[in-house]
Amino acid sequence: MALKKSVQKYSGRINELKIGTGEKEITLGGENAMAFHSFDGEINAPKIGMEILDINPEGWTNSLKDLYKDVAEDTVEWAKAVEEKYNPDFICLRLQGADPNGANKTVEECSELAKKVADSISTPLVIAGTGNHEKDGKLFEKAAEILDGKNVLLMSAVEENYKSVGAAGALAYNHKVGAESSVDINLAKQLNILLNQLGVKYEDIVMNVGCAAVGYGFEYLASTYDRIRLAAFGQNDKTLQMPIITPVSFETWNVKESIAPESEMPDWGCQEDRGIMMEISTAASVLAAGADAVVLRHPKSVETIREFVNELM
Amino acid sequence: MALTGLDIFKLTPKKNCKDCGFPTCLAFAMKVATGAVEISKCPHMGQEALDKLAEATAPPMKTVKFGAGEAEYKLGGETVLYRHEKTFVNRNRYAVLISDSMSNEEIDSRLTNIEKVNYIRIGEEMHIEIAALKYTGNKDKYIELVNKVKAANLKVAYMLICEDAEVLKEAVELVKSENPIIYGANKENYEAMTEVAKENKLVLGLKADSLEELYEVTENVGKLGHKELILDAGSKSIKEAFENAVQIRRIALKDGDRTFGYPSVIFAGELANNNKYMETALASLFTIKYGSIIVLDDIEYAKALPLFALRQNIFTDPQRPMTVETKIYPINNPDENSPVLVTVDFALTYFIVSGEIERSKKPVWLVVPDAGGYSVLTAWAAGKFTGSSISNFIKESGIEEKTKSRKLLIPGKVAVLKGDIEDNLPEWEVVVAPNEAMHLPKFLKEM
Numbered sequence: 169m170a171l172k173k174s175v176q177k178y179s180g181r182i183n184e185l186k187i188g189t190g191e192k193e194i195t196l197g198g199e200n201a202m203a204f205h206s207f208d209g210e211i212n213a214p215k216i217g218m219e220i221l222d223i224n225p226e227g228w229t230n231s232l233k234d235l236y237k238d239v240a241e242d243t244v245e246w247a248k249a250v251e252e253k254y255n256p257d258f259i260c261l262r263l264q265g266a267d268p269n270g271a272n273k274t275v276e277e278c279s280e281l282a283k284k285v286a287d288s289i290s291t292p293l294v295i296a297g298t299g300n301h302e303k304d305g306k307l308f309e310k311a312a313e314i315l316d317g318k319n320v321l322l323m324s325a326v327e328e329n330y331k332s333v334g335a336a337g338a339l340a341y342n343h344k345v346g347a348e349s350s351v352d353i354n355l356a357k358q359l360n361i362l363l364n365q366l367g368v369k370y371e372d373i374v375m376n377v378g379c380a381a382v383g384y385g386f387e388y389l390a391s392t393y394d395r396i397r398l399a400a401f402g403q404n405d406k407t408l409q410m411p412i413i414t415p416v417s418f419e420t421w422n423v424k425e426s427i428a429p430e431s432e433m434p435d436w437g438c439q440e441d442r443g444i445m446m447e448i449s450t451a452a453s454v455l456a457a458g459a460d461a462v463v464l465r466h467p468k469s470v471e472t473i474r475e476f477v478n479e480l481m
Numbered sequence: 482m483a484l485t486g487l488d489i490f491k492l493t494p495k496k497n498c499k500d501c502g503f504p505t506c507l508a509f510a511m512k513v514a515t516g517a518v519e520i521s522k523c524p525h526m527g528q529e530a531l532d533k534l535a536e537a538t539a540p541p542m543k544t545v546k547f548g549a550g551e552a553e554y555k556l557g558g559e560t561v562l563y564r565h566e567k568t569f570v571n572r573n574r575y576a577v578l579i580s581d582s583m584s585n586e587e588i589d590s591r592l593t594n595i596e597k598v599n600y601i602r603i604g605e606e607m608h609i610e611i612a613a614l615k616y617t618g619n620k621d622k623y624i625e626l627v628n629k630v631k632a633a634n635l636k637v638a639y640m641l642i643c644e645d646a647e648v649l650k651e652a653v654e655l656v657k658s659e660n661p662i663i664y665g666a667n668k669e670n671y672e673a674m675t676e677v678a679k680e681n682k683l684v685l686g687l688k689a690d691s692l693e694e695l696y697e698v699t700e701n702v703g704k705l706g707h708k709e710l711i712l713d714a715g716s717k718s719i720k721e722a723f724e725n726a727v728q729i730r731r732i733a734l735k736d737g738d739r740t741f742g743y744p745s746v747i748f749a750g751e752l753a754n755n756n757k758y759m760e761t762a763l764a765s766l767f768t769i770k771y772g773s774i775i776v777l778d779d780i781e782y783a784k785a786l787p788l789f790a791l792r793q794n795i796f797t798d799p800q801r802p803m804t805v806e807t808k809i810y811p812i813n814n815p816d817e818n819s820p821v822l823v824t825v826d827f828a829l830t831y832f833i834v835s836g837e838i839e840r841s842k843k844p845v846w847l848v849v850p851d852a853g854g855y856s857v858l859t860a861w862a863a864g865k866f867t868g869s870s871i872s873n874f875i876k877e878s879g880i881e882e883k884t885k886s887r888k889l890l891i892p893g894k895v896a897v898l899k900g901d902i903e904d905n906l907p908e909w910e911v912v913v914a915p916n917e918a919m920h921l922p923k924f925l926k927e928m
Binding site: 172438 | 718762766
């Protein structure tokens with residue numbers, strides 16, 4: 169008997185959308201096959217973004233702080249340095265300074281800064297908030313207005329604030345909206361439908377269906393991504409055919425493996441390497457599960473994951 | 482491939498004797514094909530026909546066993562492509578490669594690393610399970626290597642990587658009782674290699690230059706009567722290895738072609754070309770997508786921590802949450818004045834809560850009663866995390882001897898339990914902690 173390859177064709181396809189403007193504009197989505205299954209259908213290389221903050225990254229591990237010490241005080245310089253040195257597909261500017269439990273900067277101040285960053289780089293921008301839903305609602309509303317014409321992705325609208333983020337972000341200023349739910353196919357679907365009922369086109373939504381570092385509930389993530397993708401492809405479910413973005417770095421640099429100093433865990437060895445490996449392993453796993461974009465923090469992770477993606481394309 | 486009613490009919494005596502209780506042999510065969518009736522209901526089946534049927538109804542991917550004693554493992558036996566359909570059953574195993582062309586220092590260093598990386602994570606011992614010993618042409622050095630690894634007395638199984646059947650025979654003699662895997666059968670040497678495998682009843686690893694060729698070699702070895710196999714997904718390129726790993730799994734499970742119904746082996750180190758970061762990325766990919774043995778170049782904690790953790794996640798029952806042991810967990814060196822914080826035994830909750838306490842740097846006794854493996858609210862709703870279950874655990878766990886503090890912090894989400902616990906534990910002051918674990922550091926610092 170001769171070998172017969174197993175081919176899986178689906179009727180559904182992930183929506184294609186663009187972030188940024190000009191030459192560096194990126195396309196997310198467009199595939200009609202599971203992650204890296206180029207033998208089944210079309211795939212589009214997942215995009216790799218790098219995280220920067222609007223404040224000095226005090227909570228970051230020492231090796232990361234060292235890496236950015238010359239630019240960390242000035243977000244614009246930080247963005248420029250990242251663009252020039254590492255050339256990521258996009259930059260994820262996380263406006264942590266707006267956090268009411270932190271610096272509690274005004275939404276105007278943060279948005280102005282985002283605008284300055286956008287003006288000084290040509291790399292597409294993803295804007296992330298504080299995690300405080302109320303403040304983020306106002307923040308994204310303002311940022312959407314001030315970043316008019318930049319075609320950014322506002323990450324993330326959640327059930328509590330999707331109306332203001334959706335209305336300002338996608339409807340009034342034509343940006344893309346990130347729909348954030350927490351590792352559950354039904355919650356993801358529900359938020360997409362809510363945004364759509366508000367008037368946001370499915371084609372303008374990117375899903376952030378949650379992230380977990382490997383070892384920290386990653387099984388839920390893997391199965392949620394699988395089920396979302398199988399529904400989008402196999403059942404042609406329009407309410408789940410959005411590209412997925414996963415903020416890997418938001419999780420992996422907080423777990424014990426990354427933050428325990430070598431003095432506390434001498435057996436574990438170099439702390440920086442542990443953080444990088446956690447980030448790489450999680451990113452590779454998330455991409456294997458179906459993410460169209462990942463946000464990373466360490467240049468070594470970016471370099472490795474870029475090569476990983478290129479090899480698999 | 483699954484047999485149809487007509488296939489089975491051909492194997493019956495075709496006498497329509499009705500001894501099986503059905504009017505005709507065809508009617509009986511049709512019922513057997515749907516699984517409604519056992520083939521043994523026909524008293525006239527020949528042994529050959531029964532064997533054929535047994536083979537046809539066997540699971541699509543074979544389970545193979547290797548190693549001995551504490552280092553005995555099973556691979557394969559998987560029935561689904563995605564873990565939400567049904568649990569992945571036999572977790573992949575990580576191997577470290579050592580070859581006879583390495584210097585003594587290098588060999589020693591790898592052996593030391595295998596020994597060094599050994600830790601417990603959620604009740605499971607994490608360590609390298611296989612020493613993959615590669616022959617590169619120097620027989621004496623190879624034999625020496627096998628002996629050396631054996632003498633190191635590691636708790637590992639062996640995989641002898643050697644394409645020269647004569648050398649392999651000698652090496653097998655040294656570790657025969659350890660039931661090693663032998664690897665290296667290809668289209669040229671498969672007859673001799675199969676002989677070594679059959680003689681010693683060992684799992685045999687097959688390799689080829691392409692998926693088509695691998696299929697042929699697998700078929701040929703099958704014809705020689707050996708069915709304890711693992712298949713190399715290939716090392717020519719990362720893209721090809723990934724495609725092959727998926728194809729092998731899919732051809733067997735989805736298309737029901739048992740020729741490829743075997744576990745796979747991935748040489749992640751070789752594919753990564755001496756780049757340990759890339760190796761970690763690839764080992765992660767293949768842990769999720771169908772690698773059964775993943776061969777690494779070396780091991781260190783930085784690599785092991787994510788990989789073993791990922792594997793522990795992926796190979797869990799999707800219908801049952803991971804749990805941690807119900808007991809007292811001292812965090813940040815608590816003493817007799819440290820407060821007590823209670824949470825549930827759902828592993829994810831435990832990790833998040835313990836992580837935040839660690840971050841706070843405040844010494845705390847974290848007590849984890851049996852909450853059925855659910856998250857806080859679910860456990861509370863299911864009646865598994867109640868005022869009395871928490872109070873009883875406080876009384877029985879021995880925490881009252883460990884600390885003089887009588888402050889008991891309960892999760893904010895179950896603030897309603899405060900009164901109940903206070904009634905049961907009159908000496909304790911029950912404090913309602915924040916709803917979200919992320920607010921714990923601030924809360925603990927201000928307490």
